[in-house]
Amino acid sequence: MNFLVVNPWIYDFAAYDFWLKPLGLLYISEVLTYLGHSVTFIDLLNRHDDDLISKYPPKDKKYGTGKFYNEGVEKPDILKNIPRKFKRYGLPLKLFESKLEAIKKQNKVDAILVGITLTYWYYGGEKTIEILRNIFHSTPIFLGGIYSTLYTKHAEDNFSKFGVNISPGTGMSPLKTVLEALNEDTTKLDNFNWFEEIDLTYDFYDSYLTYVVLVSSVGCPFHCTYCVTPKMWKFQYRSTDKIINNIECILKKRPYVKDIVFFDDAFLLRKDIKELLKYLSKFEVRYHLPNGIHARRVDDEIALLLKKANFKTIKLGYESYDFNIQKGTGFKVTNNDLVKAVTCLKNAGFDMNDVYAYVLVNLPSQNKNDVIQAVDFCHSLGIKVNLNEFTPIPGTVEYEELVKKNAISSNIDPLLLNNTIIPYWSSFGLSIGDIEEVKRYTKAKYTN
Template sequence: MKFLIVNPWIYDSAAYDFWLKPMGLLYISAMLKKQGHQVQFIDNLDRHTKGIEKYKKPKDKYYGTGKFYTKTVEKPKIINFIDRKFKKYGMPEELFEEKLKSIGRIDGIITGITLTYWYYGGKKTVEKIREFYPDTPLFLGGIYANLYPDHSRKTFNDLNTHIINGNGVQSLNQVLKYYNTEMINDYDWFEEILLDYSEYKKISYAVILSSIGCPYKCTYCSTPNMWRFKYKSLDKIRQELGMILKNHPNIKNIVFFDDAFLLRPDLEDMLFMLKDFNVNYHLPNGIHAHRINQKLSDLLKEAGFKIIKLGYETSNPDMQKKTGNKVTNLDLMNAVKCFKQSGFDMKNIGAYIISNLPGQKINELYEAIDFCLDLGINPNINEYTPIPGTKDYLELIEKNILPKNTDPLLLNNTYIPYWWEKGISKQELEKVKLYLKQKKKAIENERI
């Protein structure tokens, strides 16, 4: 059978290719091929896709990251009150149409949506697909479909879309069952399947996973609800990296998108192994600071790791305990001390701070910023998003702090400060961001 897999556009007020690759769809592609099916792949977020030069010359920036092609579009009515431009990020519509025209006959279409508030981009993508394939079975999965099954069915009902729940083999078997074709045996897909980047003709980085899931149960995070923590064997990681770099020898940046990269028991062996590949490695997902010691820090440096983000979230000790007890201020201090001793470029070391956590006070943000800057690392402010199924979300609903049926678009972390009266206001957050900008500029001026 012949399948078309499509990674949808992003519709938002802000988006950047900070190593974004549709890992779930790439795994689905590889599993379908393993079953003997044909797959064609269109990634609307591929900045180097064939034909893009007619619209914008692709340009890589920091370690392969870069800006998407964008177009300002009309806002959905529900966010008309938001004083921000609304844009479509990704492949120009005309180019997407050209690619759809070239596909020919197919038996099924698969797409997926990750961030829940990006569903609007998924809908617009499916609408465009339906102009060319009005009757072909179309399946939608991903984090959005899992966390918002009812909303998904309602939103995509008029587009004759099958909503797929679950992940890995479980989700794909729902597609195969529809066709009464051979289903996948219950093998360990994460261990056996190697990420399939064969559809990318030019690529400046690759994203991989050495593990999935996380044993911690942070109150704001949905990962433990979706995945059981497990890690890929070293042999398979070596095989996967070798295959990717053989097929794409120009790749110089490998990005690990693990949620718990440091928690595997054979971590030191893996870091020794990674030294065999002459590439830069990056950890953008917020590693666990309490796991860092001098030996691990040295091994990370020797292996070639460059950008490392630490999961800090808040400087308030009570809030640290309440949200999951995964980090303390002392943990962050010790980790940074180790990185400095190892000789890391400290401009590449950052710590995530979550703004608008339930119950958070505005002064906590200023304290967290000062703490990070005093340590010599970059604070990265991430606005909080309530995610269905998490402890925080359930408490917000139970206490009537958040309306139960709030549209996911309104829960976009950029938009929440515009309307959520129980949180930190847009004006207060703008002051925090200005404070951070001015402090960083003052530090840079001192270095001159």
């Protein structure tokens, strides 16, 4: 069969290409190819799309990151009162339409797959599917991803007007749903260890790539109260030889790639992490860990192995300065753990300009002083801070508690849970004034 796979636009108040690649859709596309199907892939967030850069050359920033092409758009009614500009991030509308028209002329498309990651990005998916349906009037469209999994009923109701089939779940579950709906054989997927056997080749991109994103593991054994990952994925990791072979294949085809990003939720928790790090050092690339590694697992040996392998960006999960919040949200890190991790990274020779700690802002149990203390603490250690504004996610302890307290409705529109705008309307957490003050304080701290 001929599949069209589309990574949708982002409609939001802010978005930036911090190594964003649609891993779920890429894995699905690789498996479809493995099963013998044909895949045409459109990534609307590809800043280096050949048709885009001829008119809007991208300006790459540090380690291949950069700004998305964007255009101002009208806000949905529910966000009309938010005093910020709303934008569409990704390829221009006309360019997307021209690509679709060309595909329609070339081949019959049997089915279209779209995936939405962040729940409050569903509006961008809706606008993407609206265009798809205008051009492919009767082609089956299937919607998967994190949004569809966490907000299945909302997705069914919201996308019914386009005749979209909702395919929730993780791993091969949504793909099985798609193939069964198309009367295709799925027996090859039974007991198929896709994560071990399938490489991310990036062959679906014809354009230049400033970086590639991989995952060496999925899931996380911790159960933090604000995180839904453990409920979606059982923690498992790919064998070292498969990871190394995957990188070798990518670099053989694209020897110019200099930045490889691991987007694991628990990179350091695999039992053979030391072996993996030793093998990674054979490649002349820079590695990055943007997803918050476990500070408690960083010791002198791990830090030296990370340095030898040429890891650059290190982001440590820290979240809060307050011991009670640390304990109450999962107890995966303490202040002493952070001190030890930073000391080991310093001793290993890391550039502290590339070492960050994630500090949560606006947790329901949090006050402004906790955030300021966390910023001061990180600054005293000589590392940078990433302020990470809290978003309530269905299935988490924090979300359920807010529903019980009537702070949010159980059927709240996901658009309102965009962490950028929560302080404008919510009765929990910090005020917009407090959050702006914390941001100004942090900026001044690291400017002085």
